[in-house]
């Protein structure tokens with residue numbers, strides 16, 4: 001296959017382990033031929049994670065969809081008085097945690113809306129009651145947008161709030177709320193909530209507090225290649241400083257039931273694979289790139305295992321955000337299905353916990369032990 005000279009020069013750098021620049025990222029994103037992108041991303045993926053593809057057994061909890069903000073891409077939120085609005089009770093939340101335990105989950109991922117009337121203590125209490133009910137469940141909770149909201153609610157510094165939630169049982173932070181950092185886009189799609197600089201500050205503070213976190217990017221709407229590469233480089237810069245990110249998750253925009261989606265199509269499978277591969281190539285200091293199957297659909301998530309991704313996320317149950325925006329994937333995959341999908345993609349399935357330790361199950365599968373730390377090569 002013919003490769004242009006600029007792509008060939010970039011390919012040389014990737015093979016030699018040399019970091020790519022902003023201009024090279026934009027070039028790859030815009031012009032590189034799909035097979036070359038895949039080959040290079042796969043090279044990096046295998047150098048870091050060999051033939052392994054990870055999954056985890058987790059559950060999502062969205063305690064409320066009532067939200068003060070109105071992000072244009074969001075089909076999940078509801079107004080305070082809307083019949084669509086809901087708030088889960090403490091009993092329902094504890095019930096979900098116990099159900100998760102029964103199903104052998106190792107993680108609960110908690111994010112939701114910013115309710116007009118709920119104080120900070122309501123959010124803290126959610127972490128506390130889940131932790132008290134099932135102490136072995138790792139709680140990955142609140143996007144940077146929620147943490148920013150907690151600062152506004154309490155007037156307390158972020159370090160104090162993080163320490164307080166940690167004391168309640170928090171284990172790590174998810175990567176949501178990042179969208180596209182660049183103000184040219186952010187000001188058009190979610191102008192009111194925490195901006196890109198604040199998102200980065202909050203993750204820096206979390207890493208400094210000893211908490212690991214993830215990062216995301218919402219692509220396939222009004223952003224350009226330059227905006228995507230700028231976003232990735234801001235994450236790469238913070239990772240150089242703290243090393244606190246675990247996984248990057250590109251999130252494909254779902255256009256149904258939201259204002260931003262009017263007149264837009266869901267990103268094509270081709271774009272999904274290109275963004276996955278370019279992310280792997282630009283984020284040379286991230287150990288893992290996740291193909292979130294709930295968003296991408298199962299076929300693309302499988303192919304992504306050869307386009308830079310080494311993780312398929314989990315057996316997510318009770319997920320609302322993408323299903324409200326038109327995702328037609330199932331709510332849940334069984335462990336056997338996930339393992340089969342990974343094996344079919346030519347990879348070795350490994351169950352991990354949130355912090356990327358191998359999970360060792362007893363034959364009944366409900367009980368587990370934490371095994372070795374799964375390390376990557378940089």
Ligand code: V47
Pocket residue numbers: 073074075143173174175176177178179214215216217218249251252253254255256258292313321322325
């Ligand atoms: O920040 C909202 C996105 C995010 C839509 O950390 C949408 O392991 C597409 O961040 N189309 C929240 N995306 C979810 C998230 C996440 C998911 C899985 C794993 C992890 C992790 C984090 O969902 C939001 C926003 O970017 N989102 N609406 C939509 N219509």
Ligand code: SF4
Pocket residue numbers: 067068069070071074075076077112113114145190193
């Ligand atoms: Fe609210 Fe989050 Fe939806 Fe934005 S994306 S409107 S902050 S729930």
